[in-house]
Amino acid sequence: MVYNCTKRTIFFISDSTGITVEALGLCLLSHFEGVTMRQVRMPFVDSEQKAREAVEIINATQAKDGVRAILCMTIVNPSIRALFQLTGGMCLDMFGTFVNPLSSELGMPANETIGMSRNVGGSEYRDRIEAINFTLGHDDGISDNGLQEAEAILVGVSRSGKTPASLYMAMQFGIRTANYPIIPEDLERDTLPGTLANHRDKIFGLTIDPERLHKIRTERRPNSRYASLDNCKEEVRMAEVMMHREGINMIDSTSRSVEEISSMIVQQLTMRQNKRLVGY
């Protein structure tokens, strides 16, 4: 079944950044086979005046599309939300839908101020910025001090996906993540460098399909030995043998997004913590 969607628009409307509502909206949409729509972001709609301007754009779009739009919304203020309902668009109202049940459950009213930035300057936020700085300072190589301070250490051959994953872990979860690239010399020595060996509990290995690695490396250095399929196969094989023998948890980055890899690592890191929590 093919859905004719070339002339339909999905709006991501938020009184804040709109990042969450866009992620959720795209996730919902991804479960409808073959449906792709024109996407329009509308962040920071935090006043009735801005809402009215947004509503005009939505109305004009619906008139041209000839079909009503999908409106994914996280708007706290009910009177601003109401303005969007007047468009006749299909409202997926993430906030309005859940806030009333939650209010009853907690036995207290929700306040209607926009809460996104209230933690800026707070300790959690500062930790996150510090983690980013730490990770930037310990990308592709690492000192002994760095290993001590790191909360997680990613190892893997060059271009196996360590840098994006470690930055995401710092940015999303505030985890100080260092990288250690496994280079051919390490593979020949066939053992973890001495300094790393003392931190096995924080180490996570990334591996990757050699064909994919070959493609990625070829974009960087075409026709090099570094990028050749034979060399990629050999490096990946040796790295996997080494990680397996050293008892390092390995994650295959080939078909996983940065978010998935990071979440898998964080899950493993927090598993003990969760168990302790439950047994408090």
Place this chain on the structure above:
Amino acid sequence: MVYNCTKRTIFFISDSTGITVEALGLCLLSHFEGVTMRQVRMPFVDSEQKAREAVEIINATQAKDGVRAILCMTIVNPSIRALFQLTGGMCLDMFGTFVNPLSSELGMPANETIGMSRNVGGSEYRDRIEAINFTLGHDDGISDNGLQEAEAILVGVSRSGKTPASLYMAMQFGIRTANYPIIPEDLERDTLPGTLANHRDKIFGLTIDPERLHKIRTERRPNSRYASLDNCKEEVRMAEVMMHREGINMIDSTSRSVEEISSMIVQQLTMRQNKRLVGY
């Protein structure tokens, strides 16, 4: 009104990373004054077996808490969802709530496979990784080639928040973002460096409260002239005068999160694009 919440738990349950459901859940919760709960992440719950294990933990937690838990869920498969409803916890079911209305609207059934990683290897995903690499390669200084290739350029005094914002823009939006730190020499010359002046349309300025800057710099280099309040005041003042005169849009990073700063920049970048879209 103070809500006694020291003994209540909120679970973020997902068949994928759980990042979106956690963001939305925390956003909802932030609108209930003074409510903080123990938070437990449960990502990758993608089978009935894993769901049963999760349900056991939830039941044990509820028994100890003496109050039902809040379950924020994005689970695609209805039979896995149903297992969580049996706990008697309060379900905020982000997926189940919206997928049926969307299905009716689109006139097609939703598929129940987990769709998160299907774009890995696709062009959008590759762009994002390339943007991260570009941004890492053009942090704190920039070549002429870099300026050409950049989709956005952040300028501001040292420690005004350029690096986290530019990485977030690359990671979240796939925008190749370069940084240009405004150093005292630039301020004395009182003009944009020649190469930058050709790219005004992509430049965004970050500014920051001098007191806050003083604190941040003091953590890095205590008792230095660089970190002194007088110097911070003077650098910020001169930078603001320069950006104002050069017609550079300025964003104050003092009380804004990385997400907000990035979204504001992206909004300004895409504003023209949106207008073109509507007039198609």
